[in-house]
Amino acid sequence: MADRRILILAEGRFGVLDAKTATCVIRYAPDEVVGVLDSVTAGATTDEVLGFGPPLPIVARLEAGLALGPDTFLIGVAPRGGRLPEAWRAMVKGALEAGLEVVSGLHTFLGDDPELAAIAARSGASIRDLRRVPSDLPVASRKAASVDALVVLTVGTDCNVGKMTASVELAAAARRMGFAAAFAPTGQTGLFLGGRGLVVDRVIADFVAGAAETIVLDNAPGQDFVFVEGQGSLLHPGYSGVTLGLIHGSQPDAMVLVHQPTRLRTLNDEIEIMPLPDWIELHERMAGYLKPAPVVGVAINGYDLDDSAARAWAERITADTGLPAVDPVKFGAEPLIEAILARGLDKPRPSAVARGAGR
């Protein structure tokens, strides 16, 4: 992966919350990004907008972006509903004409668009639709419960709250502690970053849980931990079904709750976010009908907090819930790995503990 040169399209939406894919790729693969296309923030550098990462150029026009020498054109914004806005179409065409690989996480497959496909065929460019999923997924039947690896699912108090980031950080922390750990992506951004997975919200509804089951079974061999990226929220009016399907399909041994302390209402629907103990109880209950799975800790999304505020929130959340809480981006997810190990879950102990590498 390290030899990609990525130009990220984030037109009109570049920022931490609106351009989730763009932000995550800049966070976890900064060496691969050559610049960002966004006419609103153009002229600034990415670190000025995001508050982290290297100072990558933001440009307003495709020509300026192509001048940065990209080989990959990533659509780094996921509009609600997932379809390609007409305004972006001209830029996609330009990127294809320039021979770049266009990578898209949109629901509408660019590869199925006759005009775009024709341009790609002419220029030798390729189109990768991240949401393409296999057509032979099973109906889930609790098979994921049988793997030896500890399966940890991230769940959240809203959508777009940091479940993918928390999962990546959990896997990184586990590896730093000497464990074999897989990040199992279930969304387009995680899949673009790498890992064995598929975009579960693209799957036909009957097979969502089966997709989660498949992802766990694919990732588990040889691992101590599989960190499954969660999706949506159990109380999101549009996406709750995907969330429950992931819980029942992946059959987690433990869950980590992801929460942004300063978010009081949900982003899309402005529903008041209920207290964390209620969220914890709800998730443990819905998972527990089929298999017990504690929420072992809270991953704080502190993108808008400084270090001391994030620490203060962690203390407050621990007081409210009795669980460890940490902003894994700022401080690492090690306390959450410790929390999983401390539970004495009903699985073989991770190998690294036996090797003396853990704790």
Add this chain to the structure above:
Amino acid sequence: MADRRILILAEGRFGVLDAKTATCVIRYAPDEVVGVLDSVTAGATTDEVLGFGPPLPIVARLEAGLALGPDTFLIGVAPRGGRLPEAWRAMVKGALEAGLEVVSGLHTFLGDDPELAAIAARSGASIRDLRRVPSDLPVASRKAASVDALVVLTVGTDCNVGKMTASVELAAAARRMGFAAAFAPTGQTGLFLGGRGLVVDRVIADFVAGAAETIVLDNAPGQDFVFVEGQGSLLHPGYSGVTLGLIHGSQPDAMVLVHQPTRLRTLNDEIEIMPLPDWIELHERMAGYLKPAPVVGVAINGYDLDDSAARAWAERITADTGLPAVDPVKFGAEPLIEAILARGLDKPRPSAVARGAGR
């Protein structure tokens, strides 16, 4: 619809529980069915196998079925996973060669099969895939809560427990009581019987709740009641996500819980079915996070009970839950309609009450 002449394929599976589509079509459109194809029960008549309905012939071979003069060939069995077993393929080909309209609720679209499509093109036959769904469904956003009609969703203690049947019976009872009532199908059988709907479990997962929302908005105008057919169960390892999506997408004013008293474990996964008060609380809780919706009564699936046993179960369920319970197929769903009206739900009173027709 009343001029269809339907031959139903239920090969190897004809019976009340295994051949759900076949059974429901014989129950609700008996005048349209000319016979059933099933080599196991061939020689008997359908009433002998099902215990209800007219004595329709069951034949072993396609040729004998074609001799009954059908114009429609319905695949009346939905295999787990929804795909066409190879053994049925020859019969589908024969039906197409004979010029029949082949109607399928399978996940694999027969119309996309080059061999079958070629036969249809040659013979003039048509193929109707009930699971084809629109590609422009929205992400749900609680819009279904805004309709004037009372929205009633059936939910169940398992899949294949009678939610469609209960919904059809509820609509019929409401009409008998003088109300304007729509049956809103969400599965292939209901859609085949008629009504405005779509097969929600075929929808891409992000849009399941949006599909339910769309169905409610389409059906509500001019109706006092919309009875939305539920799917799956909140605790089914494979389908729970679809169930929750329907609950949050359709924004019901009330729910009716469907239960088969003699079923102690779930059909596919053999999970013990928990007590009804727990089911009621679970559904009211999961719906209620977004909008309060009481479970107003229990619809008993008494396919394996005689009238007096069904009445005894109804009394016992009422004692356990404090709610009215009735086998709507045997006795009509009127008590459940009364129960909805008695709740004084926060909607305009149904027009028929104002007209003096109700209660």
